[in-house]
Amino acid sequence: MRKIKLAVDYGSICGGCDVAFIDAGEKLIELANAAEIVFWPAVVDGKEEDLRKTREIDIGIFFGAIRTERHKEALEQLREKSRILVAFGTCACYGGIPGLANSVESRVLLKKGYVATKSTDNPDGKLPGFEEFKEAALRLPRLRSLVSPICDFVDVDIWVPGCPPPVESVNKLIDVVKDLQEDQVPPKGLFIAEGRSLCDFCEREKPEVLRIKRFRRVHEGEIKRDECFLKQGIICLGPVTRGGCGARCIDANMPCRGCFGPVPNVEDQGTRFLSAVASALMAEEEREVGEEELRKLIDELPDPLGLFYMYSLAASIINRRYLDLEGD
Amino acid sequence: MENPAPRPYSDAKGRYGKERIGVFVCHCGRNIAATVDVKKVVEEISKHPAVVHAEDYDYMCSKPGQELIERAIEEKGLTGVVVAACSPSIHETTFREVVEHAGLNPYRCEMANIREQCSWVHEERDKATEKATRLIKSVIEKVVRNEELEPVKVGLHKKALVIGGGIAGIRAALDIANAGFQVILVERKPTIGGHMAQLAETFPTLDCAQCILTPLMSEVANHPNIKLLTLSEVIDVEGYVGNFHVRIKKNPRYVDPDKCNLCDNCTEVCPVVVPSEFDEGLSLRKAIYIPFPQAVPSSYVIDPDACLGMNPIICGKCAEPDVCGPGAINFYDQPEIIEEDVGVIIVATGYEIYDPKKISEYGADKYPDIITSLQFERLLSPNGPTGGIPKRPSDEKIPKRIAFIHCAGSRDEKHRPYCSHICCTYCSKHGLLFKELVPDAEVYSFYIDIRAVGKNYEDFVKRAQEEAGIQFIRGKVSKIYEEDGKVKIFAVDTLLNRRIEVEVDMAVLALPIVPAQGIADLASKMRIQIDNYGFLQERHPKLHPVESATPGIFFAGAAQSPKDIQDTVAQASAAASKALEILTQDEISHTPTVASVDRDLCSGCRLCLSVCPYGAIRIVDGKAEVNEIICEGCGACVSTCPSGAISLRNFTDEQLDAMIEAVVGGI
Structure with missing residues (x-):
């Protein structure tokens, strides 16, 4: 059987997605048998040159979000050469945790990191990506104004959400590679995840009616193992998040933070859940409770953006306007 | 602008398929035409690729205006109609009936509100004209995506529940009973009559209050269609218009009204004296008493909180055979739960x-x-x-x-x-x-x-x-x-x-x-709203003054706002008439523009249950299900559902997105 040409390239990554492959263990032998790895910095020795020279690859896998111009170039190159492009990991699919930087524009981030902090000595206020460092013959890639998921620039054929994707997802992706050997092409837009919400796979007991009367953070008191988190006042993104993760956090008695991204019918994970929580908070008692008390209740959530958009801010409708602006 | 295409209505992108939309722009006299250039709106909207007919008229809601619409539907083979006029809350029904009469599904007709939301709130003619055009385009996007719907139909119980036996409840109960329907009249106190029975003479005619009230009370007592439950309280209401299931707790009277012959021997022997409620504490009564001579039911009653006979070892004087000859007194009388199925409810709990x-x-x-x-x-x-x-x-x-x-x-x-x-x-x-x-x-x-x-x-x-x-x-x-x-x-x-x-x-x-004590509790059981002062909140102060926001539940009397007897009686008859409007139907039809749940997407989280003001959602096999008869289409669950599993018929996200795009596109 012919070997499948496979390449992996990176955007803004942490390395977790590479490790996710390692977790697959012996299954990797199947991958090695099925695929010829053209390019994968963490796995095979090779230079970008090799990828640039290869005319066509069967399956290109992209890890990470688009943070810099260089990431965007890498992505566009991979897309151009790949028959099938895989968005692997939450960053590639939704921007992931780096996407939280979108609460400000990158200029603000850079100023903070390279100029404003007290320990920084940068009298000229030089920022990476905006100046060429002639002495070092080095030009750092420019930060784009906002972090983006890869679908903002290219068509995605297979989505593998998860931060990082679980072993089961990696195994399924390896099976996809094997199927390609027999010319079995997966349906476009395949999600290696479930079409239903995490709640469908959660074994905790659901309440008769879910009323939200107050918010509790995970460190505040004991968390019951067999009862719905939301019932206990703990924000759990289960209802708005795709299942398929194996409910790892839930089993560890931690609420879902939403790394599998929104369920199929929801475009914006954070707004949707914010809307749900806002509607249900003290439902039917708003009048008795009063504005002031409601405000206090809301203040019990110290970082709503970080909580509701932990993984999907870059893919949200917030700040989308700026996407029209190229670069910065 | 997005639609440069000239006639004949070519739809370059094919977005509108075979849609043939007619737009009818109303001048509303000067109401709209003074601020909006109606002719210009018609000219602009004619260029829209989905529009095959556009015209204006002075009063679209008038008979000739309606005929314009009917004629255009027939002659141009319209598949949808947009009437740009006033608020849909005023004339939507009018135009949907017109459209239905001409053979289109009524849900293929929508109104663009260019009066309240445009001409009345703007002054600059150019901008108001552009806004009106955009509003119409937005509604076109809705109409082309509207499903053809049929009303939801269900049978009903032809019986009414009236809560409160004051003049409001009495009048409403009699009106319904006289029309030939069964009425359950529930009163918390031992007798009906309410505050009116306590009054001396009534303004402005100085009629003796009792003289005009007591005939009505005995009419209630003797009416074959009225089942009177005194000392009773509604403890639970489930269901929806036409099909309410009510649980009523009937507290013990301890005196059998059928046996009591009103001889008054019991009060003579009763050793307990307490202030009289009927006399507002200005006189004393015994623990066994009749509130006033014309009380209905005509029977004595024991006040269990005051009576010593609740422990027969201490007292039982009134029950002695030589005191109560007919043996009407029974200290062992127990509360009873009565369950009834009714089609409508009138709340007349008074003040x-x-x-x-x-x-x-x-x-x-x-x-x-x-x-x-x-x-x-x-x-x-x-x-x-x-x-x-x-x-x-x-x-x-x-x-x-x-x-x-x-x-x-x-x-x-x-x-x-x-x-x-x-x-x-x-x-x-x-x-x-x-x-x-x-x-x-x-x-x-x-x-x-x-x-x-x-x-x-x-x-x-x-x-x-x-x-x-x-x-x-x-x-x-x-x-x-x-x-x-x-x-x-x-x-x-x-x-x-x-x-x-x-x-x-x-x-x-x-x-x-x-408002009477306990009204908030009762209101929450029935899922009806109360205002800031605890009075019942009517659906609309002018157009629906005796209706609650929940279909099938009506108000009468001071429970809704402070009122004199004249207004109370008028409102009671109004409520009865609204109730009869339902009771005389053989089936109830309900708007189909309600919420529906995609079971595959529902995560079963139960958040929707907490926000539904009508109690229309329940969990079936772990997933939410909407009762179409109860749902009023408010959309609270839609915005709450974290899984995007609930949508409102003919108000889908897709429709709203397209409408927003049409309103703000290119700005």
Whole structure:
């Protein structure tokens, strides 16, 4: 059987997605048998040159979000050469945790990191990506104004959400590679995840009616193992998040933070859940409770953006306007 | 702009398929045309690729206007209609009927509100014209995505529940019963009649209240279609219009009304004496008693909190065979739960008066001769504690100087900010009646403004001022107390701009009318709304004044707002008529534009259950399900559903996105 040409390239990554492959263990032998790895910095020795020279690859896998111009170039190159492009990991699919930087524009981030902090000595206020460092013959890639998921620039054929994707997802992706050997092409837009919400796979007991009367953070008191988190006042993104993760956090008695991204019918994970929580908070008692008390209740959530958009801010409708602006 | 395509309506992108939309723009006289250039709107909208017909007319809602629409549907083969006129809450039904008459599904017709949302709120003609055009384009996007829907239909129980046996409940129950339908009338107290039974004479005609009320009470008692449940409370309401399931707790009377022959022997032997509720505490009654002679049901009742016989070892005198011959008394009487299925509910729970203790500066709780208006009614009443001649509670002397304090807590931010509506008139009545009985008496009326709104009421108040010589003093009373047998009143006469002090024998407080106790609880059981003051909230103050927001539940009387007897009776008949509108149907049809759940997407989180104001959602096999008859299509669950599993028919996210795009696109 012919070997499948496979390449992996990176955007803004942490390395977790590479490790996710390692977790697959012996299954990797199947991958090695099925695929010829053209390019994968963490796995095979090779230079970008090799990828640039290869005319066509069967399956290109992209890890990470688009943070810099260089990431965007890498992505566009991979897309151009790949028959099938895989968005692997939450960053590639939704921007992931780096996407939280979108609460400000990158200029603000850079100023903070390279100029404003007290320990920084940068009298000229030089920022990476905006100046060429002639002495070092080095030009750092420019930060784009906002972090983006890869679908903002290219068509995605297979989505593998998860931060990082679980072993089961990696195994399924390896099976996809094997199927390609027999010319079995997966349906476009395949999600290696479930079409239903995490709640469908959660074994905790659901309440008769879910009323939200107050918010509790995970460190505040004991968390019951067999009862719905939301019932206990703990924000759990289960209802708005795709299942398929194996409910790892839930089993560890931690609420879902939403790394599998929104369920199929929801475009914006954070707004949707914010809307749900806002509607249900003290439902039917708003009048008795009063504005002031409601405000206090809301203040019990110290970082709503970080909580509701932990993984999907870059893919949200917030700040989308700026996407029209190229670069910065 | 997005639609440069010239006629003949080429739709380059094919977005609108075979849609053929007609747009009808109304001038509404000058209401719209003064601000919006209607001709220009028609010209612009004609260029829209989905539009095959556009025209304007002075009054689209008029017969000729409606005919324009019908004709265009037939001649141009329209697949959808947009009427750009006023708010859909005013004329949507009109135009949907027109469209249906011409053979289109009524849900293929929508209104673009270019009056309330455009011409009435803008001044610049150019901009208002552009906005009107955009609003219409937006509604076109909705219409082309509207499904053809049929009303949801369901059978019904042809029976009514009336809660509250005061004049409102009595009138409503009789109206429905006389129309041939069964009525369950539930009253918390041992007798029906409510506050009206306590009144002496009624303004402005000075009819004897009991004389006009008691015939109605006995009509209730004898009516074959009315099942009267006294000492009873509604404890649970489930279901929806046409199909309410009600649970009623009937508390024990301890006296069998069928056996009781009203001989009154029992009260003679009863050793327990407590203040009489009917006489507002001005007289005493026994633990076994009849509230008043014409009570319905006509039977004695035992007050279990006062009666010693609840423990037969201590007392049981009244039940002795030589006292109660017919053996009507049964100390072992038990509460009973009665379940009923009804199609409609009328809430007529009436009012209470504000607790005078809460107005400490008026001293009603400290001094015997500072009394409430209802107490004064009892003093004026021929069957009252003083036989109809008002006497001071402290020394039983006939007062010679008396003061009526209007707005004693009403129109007062510290107590009840609203006007209690009836006090000005009943204070005048009290003054008039009192002067008749004690012609040499001096009568003062302290008022803020005289609000005698109602047929002949102004004449009535004039009569009190001029004929009876009651002194009306415009000013707020600041303090009342009693000292050495005299009641002192401090006030400001705002007309003469001076402080005044008046010494009288008795002061009567016109306290605020407040909703009956327990109304909030009852309202939440029935999922109907109450306003900030606890009165029942009608669906629309002008167009739906006796209807709750929940279909099939209607209001009558002071439970909805302070009211006099005339208005109460009128409203009771109105509520009965609305109830009959439903009861006379063989099936109930309900708007199909309701929420629906995609079971595959539902995560079963149960958040929607907490926000549905109608209780229309329940969990079936772990997933939410909407009862289409109960759902009113408010959309609360849609915005709540974290999984995006609930959508509103003909108000889908896709429609809203397209509508927003059409409104703001290119701005």
